Amino acid sequence: MNKFKTILLIILFNGIAMSQNYDFEQSLYYNYEMFKEKSIHNRLFKYSDIVKLISELKKNNIFEANVAGKSAEGREIFLISIGNGKKKIFLWSQMHGDEPTATMALFDIFNFFSDTVNYQDIKRQILSNTKIFFMPMVNPDGAEVFKRRNSFSIDLNRDANRLQTPEAKILMNVFDSLRAEFGFNLHDQNHRYTAGNSFKSAAISFLAPPINYEKQIDSVRLNAIKLIGSLYKMLSRYIPGHVAKYSDDYEPRAFGDTFQKKGTSTILVESGGWRKDPEKQFIRKLNFILLLSSIKQIAENSFQNMSETVYESIPFNEEKLFDVVLRNLTLNRNGSNIKFDIGINYEEILSDDKKSLYRKASIEDIGDLSVFYGYTDINFDGYVLGDAKTFNERNFSLKEIQKLDLYSYYIKGFTNFLIKDKLNSGFIDLPVNLISNSKKDLATRFVIGANPNFLIKKDNKIKYVVINGFLQKVKEDFDFEGNGLVFK
Ligand SMILES: [Zn+2]
Incomplete structure (x- = not known):
């Protein structure tokens, strides 16, 4: 064997010996449903839901559940722990009230540890080497109204130094009492981020x-960098091209930066977007796997083998996605035809009864959007834009609207209807817009910020209607995914 071959073999052998096989993660991926906490099935679960689950946990003596303090509005913030090992791990979620994905996964993780049949050896190994502390829903007051900030309108993640909010004080007190080896700061990010300059959502x-500010790497941060490298490799098996790195600008007011500086290897996990998963149940599953993988790797110390260059290779978040991009539409302006793309985004709004989220669309950009992508992305070359119309011959009741043969109205360009009932809701789960005040102007406007309501025609026939940004094919029977708006 020549020298070159020997070196190659050594490299290969080391590569195999040093890389994780991720069998545990693979098995979690396929067995996830066994552990999923079924009482939480969308992002609108409430504080009362988790209180119920935590009181169940208290009955299981493998868990310790304590009240760490109270929020500004008096809600208890919990600290749950498991294990009796030396290495402490601290995970906290939802310091931003409208970022609930990881909280769901934490309850799946509690189910994983509660289960007495599966993965017993792995769990024994984890719990004899680590003690894991969880603080789910750090900002319960914000969560109650699905808002980022706490009830003082302060962003907790800018209050790590001044500690003026009770929630930030509680988080800091618990952190100081633990001084854990590893910390996991669990958030949701803009679902329109992409992993680098690609069409793949982060x-x-x-x-x-x-x-x-110099972004120095000390030994504490290096451990976080190595573990992230390993998680990146593991997740890339399931969602290749969909894992990214968050902006690494130093923010001295944030908890992650502060905790890292204080000596806990801290990892920020941001749950982003996934096509056709508005309630983030797939991302929740990814959180479940990546957090359990982290815990196992910390217990075994196996992340230490990972090269820090993996972390460096992870692409940064970029903003390349719209919710909808409709391309190459033609519009007659001042007597001549121009062609452009339309980028549309949805804003999520909590309904008045706080039981659902609805979406309100706006035109985000118009022009050449060829460097962007859309979750819904359609080429309308050869199609012409037209104005959506309001049918104002009569006022309908809500019951009548629900029974309306919409196809017969769409083909004449009508997408908006006058309603005589007094509606409290701001939206309707039907492909129509409702107007309760006949003075309201709902004229189609192709301008930035406008609510997108228009027609798409070919050969002078209306082929599609766009209602509150949702594209609806004009045919006799259809499925509608989205919501119209009620204009009061
Ligand atoms: Zn956040």
Whole structure:
């Protein structure tokens, strides 16, 4: 064997010996449903839901559940722990009230540890080497109204130094009492981020927060960097191209940066977007796997083998996605035809009864959007734009609207209807817009910020209607995914 071959073999052998096989993660991926907490099935679960689940946990003596303090509005914030090992791991979620994905996964993880049949050896190994502390829903007051900030309108993640909010104080007190080896700072990010300059959504983004403006890497941050490298490799098996890195600008007011500086290897996990998964149940599953994988790797110390260059190779988040891009539409302007793309985004709004989220669309961009992508992305070359119309011959009741043969109205260009009932809701789960005040102007406008309501025609026939940004093919029977708006 020549020297070159020997070296190659050594490299290969080391490569195999040093890389994780991720069998545990693979098995979790296929067995996830066994552990999924079924009482939580969308992002609108409430504080009362988790209180119920935590009181169940208290009955199981493998868990310790304590009240760490109270939110500004008096809701208890919990600290749950498991294990009796030396290495402490601290995970906290939802310091931003409208970022609930990881909280769901934490309850799946509690089910994983409660189960007495599966993965017994692995669990024994984890719990004899680590003690894991969980603080789910750090901002319960914000969560109650699905808002980022706490009830003082303060962003907790900018209050790590001043500690003026009770929630930030509680998080800092618990952190100081633990001084854990590893910390996991669990958030949701803009679902329109992509992993680098690609059309792939950043389903999960990581960051080992910096400790200063120079972005210096000390031994504490290096451990976070190595573990993220391993998680990146593991997740890339399931969602290749969909894992990214969050902006690494130093933010001295944030908890992640502060904790890293104080000596806990801290990992930011941002749950992003996934096509056709508005309630983020797939991203929740990814959180379940990546957090359990982290816990196992910390217990075994196996992440230490990972090269820090993997972390460096992870693409940064970029903003390349719209919710909808409709391309090459033709519009007659001042007597001549112009062609452009339309980028549409949805804003999520909590309904008045707080039981559902609905979406309100706006035109985000118009022009050449060839460097962007859309979750819905359709080429309308050869199609012409037209104005959506309001049918104002009569006022309908809500019951009549629900029974209306919409096809017969669409083909004449009508998408908006006058309603005589007094509606409290701001939306309707039907492909129509409702107007309760006949003075309201719903004229089609192709301008930035306008609510997108228009027609798409070919050969002078209306082929599609766009209602509150949702594209609806004009045919006799259809499925509608989305909501119209009620204009009061
Ligand atoms: Zn956040």
